[in-house]
Amino acid sequence: MDTIGVGLIGTGYMGKCHALAWNGVRAVFGDGPKVMLRHLAEANPDLAAQRAAEFGFEHATADWRDLLADPEVAVISITTPNAFHAEMAIAALEAGKHVWCEKPMAVVLEDAERMAAVAAASGRVAVxxxxxxxxPVVRHIEGLVKDGIIGRVNHVRLEMDEDFMADPEAPFYWKSERSSGYGALDDFGVHPLSLLQTLLGPVEAVMAQLAKPHEQRPVTGGGQRPVETWDIASVLLRLHGGVSGVMALNRSAWGRKGRIALQIFGDKGTIAYDQERMNEFQLFVAEGRPSEQGFRTVLAGPQHAPYDRFIPAPGHGLGFNDLKLIECHEVLRAIGGEAARVIDFGHGLLIERAVHAMARSHDEGRWVEL
Known part of the structure; x- marks a missing residue:
C-alpha cells in the first residue's frame, strides 16, 4: 500500500487520541503507507465540521454510515461509547473496512461473539x-518473563485504580447506566486483563465480588438516581499453567489517576510496574549475596524498542498518546499482512468472556470456569 484512507467515528477523548496517532505514525516510524485522513463522523454536524478541521480530516458527517459508503476509507477507528461498538464494527467489517475499535468489544457477550465471528469471516483486520x-517497558517485561529471569511464575497481582467516580456528589451520567456495561469490570478492568493475557496467557477460572461505593447519584435538575453499575471489583484468578492471581479494580479511589499496578512473582525473583510511572519498572532477582540484594529501578530508554523511535536519550519518557501511536503502527502492520502486536477480535473475545464470567461469579457466589 502506498496510501491508506482513514475514517474516524467519535471525536471525544479517545477520538482525538486516535487522530493524533494517525497524524503522527508515519513521521515517527518512517515506514508504511501514507495516511490519508478522509472522513470523520460525529453526531453533532457542527462539532463534526469543527473536529474535522482540527484533526485534519477532509470530510465531516453527522451519520457514521457515510463512512461505510466512502470508497476512499479503508480503515475505520471506532471511539464511541461502549454500547455502539458492536453495531458499528460489524457494519464496517461487512462493508469491507478494516476496524480499529476501542475497548471493550461490547456490553453484551453475544454481541462480542458476533463481532469476532464477523471479523473472522470478513478477511479484514479487526483490532x-x-x-x-x-x-516499551511492558514489552521488555514480557521478554524477561519468557526468558525466565524471575524463574517460574507462580503468582500475579494487578490493581487498577482511578478516582473519576470517587465524588459521591458527582452527577449521574452514562457510565453509571447498566446499558454501558458492568462498571469497573469492563470499563477499565479489561486493560489489566489485556496485560495478563499478553504476559502470562489466558484466564481459566475466576471468583469475583462487585461493590457500589455510592448507591445513588444526583441528577441534573434535582433528585437522585440509583447507580446501576459497580465501581469496585475484587477478583481471584487462576491463569494458564495454574498461576494464581488477584485483580482489584476501583473507579472511586481518591488520589489515583491512572494506576495499573502489576506485580509478577516467580521462584527466582519479582517484577513490579505501575502505569502512573510508565517509564520505569522494578526488578528483583534472588542472586548474589543477600546483603546486597534488592529491587533495582530500570528507566525506559532507546534500548527498549520502540522507545528509540520517539526519543534518542533514556529517562525522558513516553506518554499515553505515544502508546496509542505505537498501537496505530501495529494496526498498519497487521493490515499490511505483517506479524503485529495487537489484540484482535478473536483474542479480545477471551477477555470479554473473562469479564462476563466475573459478573456471573458475583451473581452466583462461586468460582466460574472459562
Whole structure:
C-alpha cells in the first residue's frame, strides 16, 4: 500500500487520541503507507465540521454510515461509547473496512461473539484498543518473563485504580447506566486483563465480588438516581499453567489517576510496574549475596524498542498518546499482512468472556470456569 484512507467515528477523548496517532505514525516510524485522513463522523454536524478541521480530516458527517459508503476509507477507528461498538464494527467489517475499535468489544457477550465471528469471516483486520500492552517497558517485561529471569511464575497481582467516580456528589451520567456495561469490570478492568493475557496467557477460572461505593447519584435538575453499575471489583484468578492471581479494580479511589499496578512473582525473583510511572519498572532477582540484594529501578530508554523511535536519550519518557501511536503502527502492520502486536477480535473475545464470567461469579457466589 502506498496510501491508506482513514475514517474516524467519535471525536471525544479517545477520538482525538486516535487522530493524533494517525497524524503522527508515519513521521515517527518512517515506514508504511501514507495516511490519508478522509472522513470523520460525529453526531453533532457542527462539532463534526469543527473536529474535522482540527484533526485534519477532509470530510465531516453527522451519520457514521457515510463512512461505510466512502470508497476512499479503508480503515475505520471506532471511539464511541461502549454500547455502539458492536453495531458499528460489524457494519464496517461487512462493508469491507478494516476496524480499529476501542475497548471493550461490547456490553453484551453475544454481541462480542458476533463481532469476532464477523471479523473472522470478513478477511479484514479487526483490532481492539489495548494500548498499554504497547509500552516499551511492558514489552521488555514480557521478554524477561519468557526468558525466565524471575524463574517460574507462580503468582500475579494487578490493581487498577482511578478516582473519576470517587465524588459521591458527582452527577449521574452514562457510565453509571447498566446499558454501558458492568462498571469497573469492563470499563477499565479489561486493560489489566489485556496485560495478563499478553504476559502470562489466558484466564481459566475466576471468583469475583462487585461493590457500589455510592448507591445513588444526583441528577441534573434535582433528585437522585440509583447507580446501576459497580465501581469496585475484587477478583481471584487462576491463569494458564495454574498461576494464581488477584485483580482489584476501583473507579472511586481518591488520589489515583491512572494506576495499573502489576506485580509478577516467580521462584527466582519479582517484577513490579505501575502505569502512573510508565517509564520505569522494578526488578528483583534472588542472586548474589543477600546483603546486597534488592529491587533495582530500570528507566525506559532507546534500548527498549520502540522507545528509540520517539526519543534518542533514556529517562525522558513516553506518554499515553505515544502508546496509542505505537498501537496505530501495529494496526498498519497487521493490515499490511505483517506479524503485529495487537489484540484482535478473536483474542479480545477471551477477555470479554473473562469479564462476563466475573459478573456471573458475583451473581452466583462461586468460582466460574472459562
Amino acid at each position: 481492539l484498543g489495548y494500548n498499554y500492552i504497547q509500552n
